[in-house]
Each structure stands twice: as C-alpha cells, then as structure tokens.
Amino acid sequence: MNFDDTPQEAEFRATARAWIGANAPKQYEDELRKSSLGRTQLKNANILDVAKAWQKKKADAGWACLHWPKEYGGRGSSPIERVIWQQEEGPFGQLSRMFIIGHGMCGPTMMAFAREEHKRAYLPPLASGEKVWCQLFSEPAGGSDVAGLRTRAEKDGDDWVINGQKIWTSGAHYSDYGILLTRTDPTVPKHKGLTMFFLDMKSPGVEVRPIKQASGASDFNEVYFTNVRIPDHQRLGEVGDGWNVSLTTLMNERSAIGAAVSTGFPELFEYCSSLMLDDGPAIDDRAVRAKLANWAVKASGLKYTSMRAISALSKGERPGPENSIGKLVAGSMIQDVATYALDLQGAGGVVSGEDAELAGRFQAMLLRAPGTRVEGGTDEIMRNIIAERVLGLPGDIRVDKDVPFNKIPTKGRD
Amino acid sequence: MNFDFSDDQKQLRDQARKFLTEKCSPKAVRAVLDGKAPYDKELWKGLAEMGFLGVAIPEDFGGAGAGHLELCVIAEEMGRANAPVPFSSTVYLAAEALLIAGSDAQKKKWLSAIASGEAIGTLALFEGKGNPSPKNVKLTAANGMLNGVKKPVADGAIADFAVVAARTGSSGRDGDISLFIVDLRDGGVEVKSLTNLDPTRGQAEITFRDCKAEPLGAAGEGWSILTQVLDRAAVLCAFEQVGGSDRALEMGRDYALDRIAFGRQIGSFQAVKHMLADMYVSATLARSNSYYGAWALSTNAGELPEAAAAARISATQAFQHCAKNNIQVHGGMGFTWEFDCHMYYRRANAMALGLGSLSYWEDQLIDRMRKKNAA
Ligand SMILES: Cc1cc2nc3c(=O)[nH]c(=O)nc-3n(C[C@H](O)[C@H](O)[C@H](O)COP(=O)(O)OP(=O)(O)OC[C@H]3O[C@@H](n4cnc5c(N)ncnc54)[C@H](O)[C@@H]3O)c2cc1C
Numbered sequence: 001m002n003f004d005d006t007p008q009e010a011e012f013r014a015t016a017r018a019w020i021g022a023n024a025p026k027q028y029e030d031e032l033r034k035s036s037l038g039r040t041q042l043k044n045a046n047i048l049d050v051a052k053a054w055q056k057k058k059a060d061a062g063w064a065c066l067h068w069p070k071e072y073g074g075r076g077s078s079p080i081e082r083v084i085w086q087q088e089e090g091p092f093g094q095l096s097r098m099f100i101i102g103h104g105m106c107g108p109t110m111m112a113f114a115r116e117e118h119k120r121a122y123l124p125p126l127a128s129g130e131k132v133w134c135q136l137f138s139e140p141a142g143g144s145d146v147a148g149l150r151t152r153a154e155k156d157g158d159d160w161v162i163n164g165q166k167i168w169t170s171g172a173h174y175s176d177y178g179i180l181l182t183r184t185d186p187t188v189p190k191h192k193g194l195t196m197f198f199l200d201m202k203s204p205g206v207e208v209r210p211i212k213q214a215s216g217a218s219d220f221n222e223v224y225f226t227n228v229r230i231p232d233h234q235r236l237g238e239v240g241d242g243w244n245v246s247l248t249t250l251m252n253e254r255s256a257i258g259a260a261v262s263t264g265f266p267e268l269f270e271y272c273s274s275l276m277l278d279d280g281p282a283i284d285d286r287a288v289r290a291k292l293a294n295w296a297v298k299a300s301g302l303k304y305t306s307m308r309a310i311s312a313l314s315k316g317e318r319p320g321p322e323n324s325i326g327k328l329v330a331g332s333m334i335q336d337v338a339t340y341a342l343d344l345q346g347a348g349g350v351v352s353g354e355d356a357e358l359a360g361r362f363q364a365m366l367l368r369a370p371g372t373r374v375e376g377g378t379d380e381i382m383r384n385i386i387a388e389r390v391l392g393l394p395g396d397i398r399v400d401k402d403v404p405f406n407k408i409p410t411k412g413r414d
Numbered sequence: 415m416n417f418d419f420s421d422d423q424k425q426l427r428d429q430a431r432k433f434l435t436e437k438c439s440p441k442a443v444r445a446v447l448d449g450k451a452p453y454d455k456e457l458w459k460g461l462a463e464m465g466f467l468g469v470a471i472p473e474d475f476g477g478a479g480a481g482h483l484e485l486c487v488i489a490e491e492m493g494r495a496n497a498p499v500p501f502s503s504t505v506y507l508a509a510e511a512l513l514i515a516g517s518d519a520q521k522k523k524w525l526s527a528i529a530s531g532e533a534i535g536t537l538a539l540f541e542g543k544g545n546p547s548p549k550n551v552k553l554t555a556a557n558g559m560l561n562g563v564k565k566p567v568a569d570g571a572i573a574d575f576a577v578v579a580a581r582t583g584s585s586g587r588d589g590d591i592s593l594f595i596v597d598l599r600d601g602g603v604e605v606k607s608l609t610n611l612d613p614t615r616g617q618a619e620i621t622f623r624d625c626k627a628e629p630l631g632a633a634g635e636g637w638s639i640l641t642q643v644l645d646r647a648a649v650l651c652a653f654e655q656v657g658g659s660d661r662a663l664e665m666g667r668d669y670a671l672d673r674i675a676f677g678r679q680i681g682s683f684q685a686v687k688h689m690l691a692d693m694y695v696s697a698t699l700a701r702s703n704s705y706y707g708a709w710a711l712s713t714n715a716g717e718l719p720e721a722a723a724a725a726r727i728s729a730t731q732a733f734q735h736c737a738k739n740n741i742q743v744h745g746g747m748g749f750t751w752e753f754d755c756h757m758y759y760r761r762a763n764a765m766a767l768g769l770g771s772l773s774y775w776e777d778q779l780i781d782r783m784r785k786k787n788a789a
Contacts (some may be wrong), residue, residue, distance in 0.1 A: 301699025
C-alpha cells in the first residue's frame with residue numbers, strides 16, 4: 001500500500017504541473033474554484049469558448065483525453081497518470097465538464113463500435129474540444145427504462161430515416177454530433193429491437209429546443225427528429241444490438257459522472273470554519289461538528305474508493321458496477337450539505353445570487369443538486385445496479401420482458 | 415501509488431480466513447456467548463501458533479515482525495469471524511502501548527508473552543461514563559502505588575497485565591497523566607466481571623488498592639502516548655468493524671436469496687434490495703477509509719491522527735448500519751437467540767463505544783482537520 005508517486009509518476013507530475021502553470025487560463029482560476037458546484041459560469045466570458053480554448057491548447061500539447069490512444073487524439077496514459085493530471089489541473093478541470101458527455105460516454109462508445117476510419121476522423125476533434133458531442137438516449141417514454149424509447153429508425157436504401165423525440169439531452173444546443181439510440185423493430189421485445197447510430201446534429205430535420213431547468217439554467221434540451229437521414233455506415237454495432245452498445249455507454253457514463261461529482265464538503269468545511277453563529281464560530285458547535293464529521297468521512301470514503309478503483313484499473317482489472325456508489329452517495333450528500341449550509345444562514349439563507357452569502361454558492365448548489373440524483377441513472381436505479389450486479393440479488397420482476405414492444409402498454413403511447 | 419494490499423498480504427488474509435472458518439465457527443462463538451467460558455482458549459492458542467498475535471511485534475521481542483498492514487488484514491478476519499478472544503485489548507491496546515513507550519526490558523517481557531499467547535493484556539483507561547480525557551482519569555499514582563477504580567476494562571477479568579492510566583499531577587493539563595504497567599497476577603487488585611452488551615468480549619471493573627506498578631514511558635507523557643495508542647487501535651478496530659460489516663451484509667444477502675415470501679425471494683423486493691445496497695455502500699466507504707488509515711498507520715505518517723478518526727467513524731457507522739439491517743432483513747428470525755444476527759449487532763454496538771463514543775471521535779476528527787487546515 002503506497003500513496004507516494006513512483007519516480008516516473010513524480011516526473012510526470014512535475015512535467016504536467018509546469019505545463020499547466022505556463023498555459024492555464026489563470027484569469028479565471030478564482031471564478032472556477034468558486035463555481036465548482038454545478039454552476040459553472042464566468043462573469044465576463046462565455047464558458048464554452050474558454051473551455052474550448054483550454055481544451056485545444058491541451059490537445060495541441062498532448063494533454064487532452066490522456067487515457068485515449070494517441071491515434072485518436074489522446075496520450076496513451078495510464079489511469080494513474082490521468083489522476084495525477086486531474087490533481088494538477090485543479091480548478092481548470094471544471095472546464096472539461098463541458099465535454100464530459102463526449103469524452104466520458106460518446107468517445108468510448110465510438111472507440112468500441114465505430115469503423116476505424118470514423119474513429120480516426122471523429123475522435124481527435126472530439127478530444128481537442130473542437131467538436132462537441134451529446135448523448136441522445138432519454139425520451140419522454142424512456143428515461144430509467146431506456147429501452148422503452150420510441151424514436152424510429154427505418155431503412156431506406158443506404159440510409160436510415162429517423163423520426164421521434166429525445167429529451168433531457170445535455171448540451172444538444174451546442175453539440176456538433178450525437179450518439180443516438182433508436183428503435184428499428186417494434187415487433188420484438190423491447191431490448192431486442194434497438195439500434196445505435198452517430199449523427200451530425202446539423203443534419204436537416206434535427207430541431208433542438210432548450211428546456212429551462214428547475215435551477216433556472218438551460219443545459220439540456222428536447223431534440224426532435226423529422227425524417228432525418230443517417231447513412232448506414234454511421235451505425236454503431238449491429239442492427240438490433242443497440243441495447244448492448246448502449247450498455248457500454250452507460251457503464252462509461254457511471255464512471256465518468258461518478259468520478260466527477262462534487263460532494264460540497266470542502267466548501268462546507270471552509271464555510272463553517274469562518275462562519276460566526278450566535279454563540280461563536282460554527283465549527284466550535286457540537287451539532288455542527290457532528291454533521292461535518294459525518295460528511296467528512298463520506299467524502300474521504302468516496303475519494304479513497306476511487307483510488308482503490310484506479311489502483312485496480314492500473315493492474316489491468318476492469319472497473320465494475322461498484323463505481324455506481326460515487327454518484328449515489330455524492331448526489332444526496334451535496335443536496336443535504338447545501339440544505340444545511342442554508343440552515344446555518346438562518347432567515348438570510350433564502351436570498352440567492354450575488355446578494356447572498358458567498359455570492360450564493362450554496363443556494364446554487366441546492367438548486368442544481370436534484371439533477372445530480374437523476375442524471376446518469378437515478379438513485380433508485382443505482383441501488384438496483386448495486387443490488388443486482390454486485391450483490392447478486394434477483395432482478396426486478398418485469399412484466400414487459402418477453403412481450404413485443406408494440407404490445408406493451410405505455411402511458412402516452414399512441 | 416498503489417492503494418491496495420499486496421499479494422502476500424492477501425494470501426495472509428486467505429490463510430487467516432481459512433483458519434478462523436475452521437477454528438472459530440459460530441458454534442464456538444456461542445460457547446462464550448452462553449457463558450461456558452470467558453473466552454475461547456483453544457482459539458487463542460491457535461492464533462499464537464499461527465503467529466497472528468505477534469504479527470506486528472518485532473522479531474527481537476518474539477513476534478513475527480511483519481508489520482501493521484499484516485495486522486490490519488488479520489484484524490479484518492477477526493471481525494468477520496466475531497472471534498471471542500481478547501485480541502483487541504491485548505494486541506491493539508496493550509501491545510501498541512508497549513511498542514510506543516516500553517523499555518527494552520518491558521518489551522522483552524510482555525511483548526514476547528503476548529506473541530506466544532502466554533499473556534493477555536489490556537488498557538485500563540475509563541472510569542465509568544465518559545470518553546477519553548485527562549480530566550476523567552481520577553485514579554492516582556504515588557510512590558509507585560495505584561489507588562482507584564477502572565471500569566469498564568475490556569477483558570479485564572482474564573487479563574494478566576494492564577496498562578493503567580493514572581493521575582500523577584494536579585496542574586489540570588495533559589501532563590498530569592502517566593502510564594503504568596500492573597501485573598494483575600501479583601495481587602493488589604480486585605477484579606469483578608461486568609455484564610455487558612457483548613459477552614463474547616468481557617468487561618470488568620478493577621479496583622486498585624495500594625497496588626504496585628511500574629512506570630510505562632516517561633512521567634507526564636501518559637496522555638500523549640495514549641492518544642497514539644488510541645489512534646492506532648482506532649485503525650485496527652476499524653478493520654475488525656469492516657470485517658463484521660461485510661459478514662453482516664453477506665448474511666443478509668444470503669438470507670434474502672433464500673427466504674421466500676409472497677411467492678418470491680424477498681431479495682427481489684426493492685425495499686430489501688435497496689437496504690442491502692445501502693449496506694454495501696457504507697461497508698465500502700468504511701473499507702476505503704480504513705485502507706487509508708492502514709497506510710497512515712504502517713508508515714507512521716503525519717496523517718495518522720486524521721486518518722484514524724475518519725476510519726473509526728466510518729467503520730463504526732458501517733458496522734452498526736449493517737448489523738442492524740441484517741436483523742431487519744431476517745425478520746423475526748433475526749431477533750431470535752438462535753440466529754447469529756444478534757452476535758454481530760452486539761459486537762457492532764459494543765465496539766462503537768470501546769475506544770470512546772462516536773461523538774468523541776467526531777470531535778477528534780474536526781479538531782484534527784482544523785489543525786491541518788491551519789498548518
Ligand atoms: C441534468 C440532467 C441531464 C441529463 N442529460 C441527459 C443526456 O445528456 N442524455 C440523455 O439521454 N439523458 C439525459 N438525462 C436524462 C436522465 O438520464 C433521465 O432523466 C434519468 O435516467 C431518469 O429518467 P426519467 O427522467 O424518465 O425518470 P423516470 O424513469 O420516469 O423516473 C421517475 C422516478 O421513478 C423511479 N423509477 C423508475 N424506474 C424505476 C425502477 N425500476 N425502480 C425504482 N424506481 C424507479 C426513478 O428513480 C424516479 O424516482 C439527463 C437528466 C438530467 C436531470
């Protein structure tokens with residue numbers, strides 16, 4: 001058991017640190033540090049522009065998507081090097097959240113299922129942030145029940161013609177490409193009639209409509225497809241094998257999102273260290289300490305759990321469904337932490353935005369937190385995954401299992 | 415970085431698990447629980463023969479000289495098996511105190527006796543309600559004589575010697591406390607067994623009346639030594655708690671697969687699945703925190719105080735959580751004497767108090783984190 005860098009790791013760290021020191025957009029450092037809670041906004045700049053510029057700079061110098069193979073725009077780094085990079089990148093890593101879906105999910109899916117010439121053409125600009133990707137899975141009829149989706153793909157010559165609607169698509173409004181899960185055969189049970197594609201989001205017939213979220217921001221969208229044509233060579237995996245392809249995406253999604261979630265704890269600890277309550281500093285209060293300690297061990301537990309996972313990965317073991325716990329624990333934790341921080345502010349806690357304590361950090365966290373517990377699989381789905389795949393408990397009883405999709409009753413189905 | 419036990423250490427774990435599965439069946443635990451013996455002597459002898467008692471004791475003092483990571487591995491298995499032996503009091507508390515503060519002669523005498531299984535040791539710190547604190551130490555030492563009452567003393571009724579915390583000053587500071595070693599076989603003490611939450615590990619009241627004692631470590635250094643001992647024990651106990659959590663989770667899982675209600679395995683009901691998933695989550699967080707504690711302990715890193723408190727809290731929570739929900743999964747069966755669930759429930763709740771309560775460690779953790787942040 002060893003926490004220290006090996007000589008190679010230390011050398012890698014030093015090189016990374018030097019390069020980041022010389023190249024990172026330092027003028028945004030403070031803002032990025034403070035907006036680490038789901039509200040990544042910059043006052044005087046467009047966050048996407050800043051993120052793209054930083055990503056491009058990294059890519060040109062060989063620091064983008066470190067663990068991807070070089071020929072696809074990466075560096076061919078080890079998992080440990082990737083972690084070292086993240087540690088050194090610090091608050092600037094916030095900027096890569098803009099690409100998390102492309103880098104964390106679409107890229108790995110392309111790598112596993114796209115043709116070689118597509119990989120070479122599409123992956124490097126994805127790695128360098130020049131092209132942004134989105135993931136078109138969820139639909140009004142199928143979120144947790146992804147396989148319940150209804151967007152149709154019908155073969156027409158060498159093309160497929162797509163009709164239907166997606167929803168909650170993060171970043172679709174600024175995405176160039178997307179991976180799209182469709183139904184190609186409604187007469188077989190639902191998991192068997194799906195097929196995956198990737199497509200150009202600028203294709204005729206694609207319409208993106210931003211949705212205003214509970215937090216007030218608009219990060220996700222509805223996407224409508226009207227006779228959108230996708231050439232067959234942009235199919236990922238076999239016709240009818242879309243479910244298996246999507247499992248690759250979802251597995252990657254859990255580790256990508258799981259690794260990136262914040263818990264809100266460092267912010268709360270810092271806050272309680274300076275906050276004065278009626279009877280003195282918050283951190284001297286017994287009740288405050290009990291709460292802090294409880295969250296402290298969750299935060300450290302998550303951190304060391306991911307280090308164990310990385311150690312396993314670096315020994316060639318595959319990350320498993322146990323990675324679901326990051327998002328599961330952090331999701332409700334960040335919500336509780338935010339609620340508690342506002343409780344400490346008393347009546348004044350109701351004020352949000354620039355006029356609030358700490359420019360409304362915890363209020364913003366509170367309003368973003370519900371999304372964390374839903375995106376990338378809800379808490380309930382995460383618990384199912386742990387129960388079934390880690391502990392080996394029986395799957396939920398499925399009434400739709402062997403029924404052709406078009407015979408399954410669905411609320412709102414035509 | 416390599417955040418895992420080595421292959422050799424994992425092999426040791428397998429070896430310990432195999433040994434304990436054979437020698438420490440639930441039936442053997444029950445013999446102690448039912449009061450047939452104060453502890454499992456056969457098992458204790460076997461542990462000595464396997465070299466487990468002295469695994470972290472240097473070879474010069476009769477141990478195997480392996481190290482603390484190895485001890486963590488064994489501790490986890492002791493917790494899994496719910497072993498009814500004075501392992502924690504002897505190995506984590508008494509032996510660690512000697513390792514930190516003992517003179518060569520003291521180490522030679524007592525550590526080798528621990529490693530060979532000839533001596534059971536304990537730490538006599540508490541005096542009734544309350545948590546570790548110099549002001550709670552009322553027992554006095556003067557002219558090498560102790561006077562006062564300690565309780566609860568873990569395994570006090572079967573211990574051969576005790577490390578005793580005593581008051582040697584009246585300044586109101588930490589420096590008032592000094593440590594002593596008492597050979598309990600020499601007399602001068604009155605020992606009374608106490609009933610307690612977990613009879614598989616006894617508790618006692620020990621009254622010292624003009625009892626002869628030998629200083630352990632320098633006078634006035636007692637509290638600083640004790641803090642180190644408690645931190646080390648916190649990590650080692652955390653591994654026992656992790657082992658216990660895992661076992662309780664496993665029992666719950668197995669029962670959920672086995673028991674049928676409403677025509678289905680109860681493990682197919684989501685309420686039960688999700689309860690077990692949450693047990694897995696808390697056990698995993700505890701394990702990861704404990705690994706960090708193990709690293710800090712084995713390298714004697716500056717991080718140990720904080721890591722120990724985090725491991726302690728996380729593992730205490732996990733074991734209590736898993737043990738109580740294991741009973742819930744078992745329904746009425748879980749509440750019977752006959753089923754093993756209550757043994758883990760007892761152990762979980764007793765262990766939650768043994769080194770000071772959860773709220774005490776919460777305070778410790780926050781103090782230590784503050785100190786680190788200030789530095
Ligand atoms: C911020 C955000 C970003 C998102 N980004 C994307 C994106 O980029 N691309 C994309 O494709 N999707 C995206 N999503 C969609 C997300 O994946 C779905 O919202 C999520 O999977 C839940 O599906 P749903 O909204 O249909 O809820 P439902 O499935 O209708 O769930 C409603 C409730 O029922 C519960 N439930 C459902 N099924 C079960 C079950 N089997 N057992 C127990 N409880 C159950 C759920 O846990 C939940 O509490 C995003 C969502 C959010 C909030």
